[in-house]
Amino acid sequence: MGISTYYQEQYQPSADYPQFSQEQKELINAVLTLGYNTDTGVKYGGSPEDEYIATQILVWLIAHKQLGTQYENQIVSEFTVNSPGAKAVFTKLRKAVMDYRTIPSFACEDSKYASSHTYELKYNAQTGKYETTLTDSNGVLSEFSFSQPGVSFARTGNQLKISSEKTSFSTVSGEKKLPSSIAGVVKGASRYWLNEHYQNVVTFEVGGEPLPVKAYFGLEVKAGDLKIVKTSEDGKVSGLPFHISGSGVEKDVSTGLDGTVQTNNLPAGTYTVTEKTPGQYVQPQSQRVTVSPGKTSVAAFHNTLKKFRAELRKTDSAAGTAQGDSTLDGAVYGLYQNGALLDTYTTANGGKFTTRYYPCGSGYTMREISPSEGYLLDETVYPIGAEPGNFTLENNSIPLTVTEDSVMGSIAITKHTDQPAEGGGSDQIEQPEQGAQF
Template sequence: MSDNQETLLGQIFLYAYAKKPSNLYSYSEYLPQYIATQLLVWEVIAGQRDAQFNRISNGYTPVKDVLNNFKNAEVCKQVKNFYESYEKNIKTGSKEVSFAYKKDSLAKENALKCGSDGTYTFTDKNGQLNNFDVTVKDGSVVSKSATQLKVKAEANKLITMKQNNVNASGERCGMLVLTNGSNNQTITKLQADPRDYYAAVKGVENGSLWIKKSSPDDNKVEGITFHITGNGIDGDYTTGKDGYIRIPGLKPGTYKVSEKTSSIYTNVRDKTVIVEAGKTAYVLFVS
């Protein structure tokens, strides 16, 4: 059995019916589910499913012919419904989380930069996020939908996504059995294939603030003091010879810039500026 076949069987046992009815030779409510599952297992073993779980023709009897030979039309209908439902769930659920990685080391190498609001937003092109529970180390989930995950976290932390559509024990398993009606031979016992994915975040990038003071004729004005408040900053800064104040390493957020009055410049209004992560904000005072 190839690695690909084992993976596909694991997905069948995860999304289809992995138990065994008490009596295979009499009807029960679970029998159609069991038969539908075994038909999918047969397709994998017979090489009639590719890596994306698409059906392929290779000369063996196709499942549709098996379904057409059912003597009980109602049971056939039920089996077909379960078969198609399981097939759809396997195809949909087997898609990966597009932004995440199966190894935490790769996630750390491709860590996401912080947004301007101090959060991290991941977009899943495959729409699989509702199938996963998200844990943020030293952080929290701000919001989550099928396609988008927004988190708040400390610098250089790992995000774990664990598949949530498994039973309480976290795993399901099934038996792959050959039978001639009286004797059974177990080929292998396979666990379901619940998946874990990882993503990582970089530290919150600081921004910078540049304040320029100039005259109406665009001359640089040196020695003018400004008071700046916001996000832990509360202090005075003075323009240099080029008329600028340059403040690096500011946390993303809103700041208030106030020019201190002097005998030369009066009636100057305060200004509010937003500093974004990894960017420089500019404020111009002309008088």
């Protein structure tokens, strides 16, 4: 250990060391790595002699299975009675050795067991990230650093705050930050030497890098599935677009031929599902759906067609109401779409009728087929204006006013006056009168 011995004296290798338990060997190697040697110098604020004594005492305690027993304090006090500085160093070294293999309480030493130390991250809407906070009850978190691409680790005391925009992770690994004064690890088996006249010693060689102390744990964003089921009044259910929003997800999907679409592995949480409804349908309300881990949540949407009806009112083009013996009732009108006759309707109750409901669309017109009595045929083609973009509700009424021209006749008036017959007498002859005003 860098302290001179009487090397002229013959030391015999002890048969004890090979018989040490694996735990004893690991502890001795930890002592020799963290304790005093001339290559790395002092580490715990004591003199070289104090740190040497403290290191040697700890080796003896381990070798003789007295570490942690009721006799430990007595042994340490006796060996340091003349070296109080060594006792203070011993306390620090002992803690360093005992903590050397100690990892944070939320982690494990072997990566293959990380699945049993896996922690769920939950979405934080304020930060837009998945987060969790782990607490180390072993009090060694400050000695470790953790890393994984795309994951942020922030340490505050014994708490480790983890945040990420990712939803899938590999095993998180952490490594103990060893003091820079540690030169390396013990190479090969340490050798334990005995001499009946001088102190027993342990020899070792240091080389390479310090043996790392690693810790592992897992992260997960628990996931579920979301299925959208689409039905429609007109039976058209494929290719309809939806938007899924929530828990950090913004995703567009479209229904398949059967009117369904399923999105798998969504982070557990609450989502808003909105249909990007084609114009011919009434816009259904968005739905809030909770996705639970390992389950499939369903959001069902039904498309209702926008519809219209025409409310026609027929008027006299001159008087507004029917004149004379003419009537506004009995006129026959045709409802057309793109030139094709759909239905006919007859005016009544003062020249009115209301159609049934039709799906909103373009190309709807109204045209008179036969006039009512006393009126001329109106050949005007009246656009109805039933395009879907004009409406938001399911049922809509469109007023339509049409005018009619009355059938006009002519009157011939002849004015006569009685004139005496030529030659006198009482006979009178009717004669046309010119210039009379009526």
